[in-house]
Amino acid sequence: MGRSAGWTTKMTGRPAMRSPGTPPIRREIERAFWRKIAEGLTSEDAAVACGVSGPVGSRWFRQRGGMPTIELGPGSGRYLSFTEREEIALLRMQGCGVREVARRLGRAPSTISRELKRNAATRCGRLEYRASTAQWKAELAARRPKSVKLATNEALRAYVQDRLVGAVSAPDSTRALGPEVPAWKGRNKPRRQDRRWAKAWSPQQIANRLPLDFVDDPSMRISHEAIYQALYIRERGGLERELVTCLRTGRALRVPRARARRRARGHVTPETVISRRPAEAEDRMTPGHWEGDLIIGTNRSAIGTVVERTSRFTVLIRLPRMEGYGLEPRVKNGPALAGYGAETMKDALSAWLTTLPEHVRRSLTWDRGKELAQHGKLTSETGIKVYFADPHSPWQRGTNENTNGLLRQYFPKGTDLSRWNERELEAVAASLNSRPRKTLGWRTPEEVFGEHLHLDYRTSVATTG
Template identity: 40%
Template sequence: MDFEVRDDRKPQGARKLAREREAYLLLVDQGIPYREACRIVGVNEKTGRRWRNGRNASGLNKAAPPITAVVPLPSAGPIPGEAAKSSRYLCEADRIHIADRLREKATIRRIAAELGRSPSTVSREVRRNRTVLPDGKWHYRPHAAQRRANARRPRPKLGKIGQSLELRDFIQHYLTLRWSPEQICQALRTRFPDRPEMHVVHETVYQALYVQGRGELRRELTRALRTGRAIRRSHRQSDKRAFRAVKNMVMISDRPAEATDRAVPGHWEGDLIVGKDSKSAIGTLVERSTRYVMLLHLPDGHSASATRIALTETVRTLPRHLWRSLTWDQGTEMAAHLAFTADTDIPVYFCNPASPWQRGSNENTNGLLRQYFPKGTDLSSRTAEDLEAVAAELNSRPRKTLGWETPAERLHKLLAA
């Protein structure tokens, strides 16, 4: 503490003792005894007691309230006191009761029952506002606890991301790489395991992006999210797709049980993402166990024959034991599924109409791919090398469902085995 005891001990007036009051309260909050805090600051014990407890009116002296905060921030607004107390918050009388009962060795549950509060409320109050001494011991002072609670209540507050330049730069860097907020938060815990100030949850990132007035992250980074929306929207039921008959379909109910529980690798889900005016498309394949992604290049359109040829060529790039089945929706691009099965010996199963959740991994991947191939764009201009680069970037992202491993790492383990 860069505080010096003043040499001039003549009465200075209340306004000139502002630094002394600030230093005194800081010492008391640190667990220094009242008498020792008065000696360090250089004031009489009676003055310190008047700062803590206030002063009644007597003679020419006006009444003075106790000091409730050190120095309030100009932007924080008025500090709520006892005049505006609410039953939602603990008041000073509650904190005095807690301190008295703690000295009497009463349990937290007993104190909570006497106050008509939840035990977690009392436990949290003691943990947050107690005074911890250098030797690890602690004690609970009600007036110091009240000052701490008052200092935390003013709004608005600067969020955790806005308080750390290192944390903000880390999050912004990986948002530009199109990582999801949940992937970024897990990477923070992995990269900084012993630094809790660098740990946030994904909702904190969304709040920093979307909540008006915070400005902790650049607003244009919302375009790097999967949806790319400038405002948040609730999930809505998607429009049902028209039924399109494909002959000789084998339904998903006949698919082997090993494909449903994802225990055995080699079961894939597939679909198309369509470009502007449905004139161009890209085929997507996702392995259910590893979430490994492969993209089909369809430069000649997405007819049934073109899709069958592209699928057959893609299948032959991986070992045969990694292709056990393929699940698709009832789109007409799979009308030649019997010819595909005859060429590759891979059975094709079809989902029920308007049931995208039966291909959940593929639907999720299609949403991620829309960051690279937005709706309403011409996909025919994309080359095979472009699709390989996008697939490699998706396969190198850590996935929560894989224990934060990447799909590429999981596939490499299968190939090595």
């Protein structure tokens, strides 16, 4: 008893295939998943949007290093789709012949005939057509495994690896070992910790240097994208995954551009973008338009900086840490104990703005940081309109950016800013406000801002009289 050797080949006309068990997820779903990733969705959200579980999406994203390994463009229509295979299975169950199925699908009868024979299920000992099994067999047969250039060209691989992870040497060829770093655990580069010292050429630098070093050797050519794929995609096998630590970003997974640009900015509404700011703020002739931001120090410390556009008058806002900082564990969506959370920032700005006359608190332009997420409450309490600069556009708050650079003389990067009290911040602000400025005709910000306050007071008294 039993079947003769090669019986499946005789029935299907193709070599025997391994049993699929549970057929894998179709390529169309995987393509849809990577399209959602390109739109900026997380791996879990992209998976759910395509009808698969979140853990499956996370596994796809991590195994492929954040990069798709299949073409994402629409199919040419040359090959049968899964929907068409479902139609074939249904029509065959209804007793339709090959030509009738072909007529309804708009395909050639020979295409349907080959499909019913080649991709039919054979587990039961006879040909039974099932759409899921047929799709799995078609995708398996369509694979064209191709060896990676870095895996087959040893000289090219050695050149790329040397430029990526090669030792750092002094001009006299003495090797500089650099700091000792822990073994790579598959995660991004550590924050504020030592990193591995290497030559660390970028893939683009390597790809464009090859034609200069090997003018007459066309085999020593590779694109920078191929180097990235060899680093991030585990199946490529061209380069070790741990070499991503030698890239400038040090990312363990490649981040799609849309996701890198997509940040939580729900507090920025269409009414608060900088294009809605009054035109009078642009020419700096009307006082009362301010620009603000934070300067950040170590241990999650910060100081609020606010500058008036017309006079360049600077105010420093102290942001003390809340009770329990460093003692209580961090709570997700809980209060920001570091001192520059939305609630703390709103209260600190409100306490200062209410001390100013109404005519010098017309608008406040801020960076897109979440520390000003409660700008609506700030406006209702103080009457000042809040606007947010465009992403990656620091020049739209140039006065504040320049002032922050001046303040780094007193508050250098890498220092704890929470140690300074309110009196000391007032002293630093007074130092800046008493410096003569070329843009003010060598007058000081304090003098110009004082004139605006006094001029408006005299105007209001004359109008009342």
